[in-house]
Amino acid sequence: ILRELQRDGRITNVELAGKVGLSPPPCLRRVQALERTGLITGYRAVLDARALGYDIAMLAFVGLKRQNEAELKAFEAAAQRWPLVREAYAISGEADFLLKCVGAGLTSLQDFIIGELTAAPNVENVKTSLILRVAKYEPGIPIP
Numbered sequence: 397i398l399r400e401l402q403r404d405g406r407i408t409n410v411e412l413a414g415k416v417g418l419s420p421p422p423c424l425r426r427v428q429a430l431e432r433t434g435l436i437t438g439y440r441a442v443l444d445a446r447a448l449g450y451d452i453a454m455l456a457f458v459g460l461k462r463q464n465e466a467e468l469k470a471f472e473a474a475a476q477r478w479p480l481v482r483e484a485y486a487i488s489g490e491a492d493f494l495l496k497c498v499g500a501g502l503t504s505l506q507d508f509i510i511g512e513l514t515a516a517p518n519v520e521n522v523k524t525s526l527i528l529r530v531a532k533y534e535p536g537i538p539i540p
Contacts, residue, residue, distance in 0.1 A: 397426055398435065399539040405439040442535075450498040453527040454505055456513065457491035461520040468492070474516050480508050491523070 400407060400415050407415075413423035430436045445453070460467060468486065475484040475495060483496040495513075499505040505524075514522050 397423070397430065401427070401436065402536040402539065445498055449500045451500065452502055452505060453496065453498045455525045455527065456493075456495040456497060456509070457523045457525075458493040458495060458513070458519060459490070459521040460492045460518050462518055463492060467518050471516070471518060478508070478512060480504070 397412065397416050400412055409424045409427070410420050412427070413420045416423060418426070427436070445451070458471070460471060471493060472484065472486070475481050475493070478497075480497045480499055481495050482498055485494045486492065487494050497505060497508065499508065509522060509524065513519065
């Protein structure tokens with residue numbers, strides 16, 4: 397059930413039941429149980445960024461001056477407020493955070509980096525890499 401829903405979140409219950417070898421009523425009950433227990437956390441549409449005018453993406457590796465819990469939480473809260481930041485990860489290694497950002501052109505990313513990201517409190521350094529193309533995009537987790 398999870399594999400099929402992850403592949404196509406819009407599949408009907410009847411189609412899903414057929415693919416997993418159940419009749420529709422027990423299939424629906426199982427899906428509802430998966431939602432209640434939090435194994436299924438939501439359903440989302442995958443949008444075409446380029447068609448919507450977001451033709452550039454980058455990864456930003458952000459180093460903070462201080463890494464105490466309050467400073468980490470403050471940066472996470474800032475990342476939540478920035479619309480160009482689509483994903484934010486606290487990471488180990490040379491940087492403290494990895495941000496995936498999208499923009500409507502290079503200027504929008506430059507404005508964000510200079511005007512907001514590097515100007516944010518406690519940000520010590522930022523290294524960026526433009527995403528040239530997506531070699532693989534497979535959200536979710538592997539389910540055998």
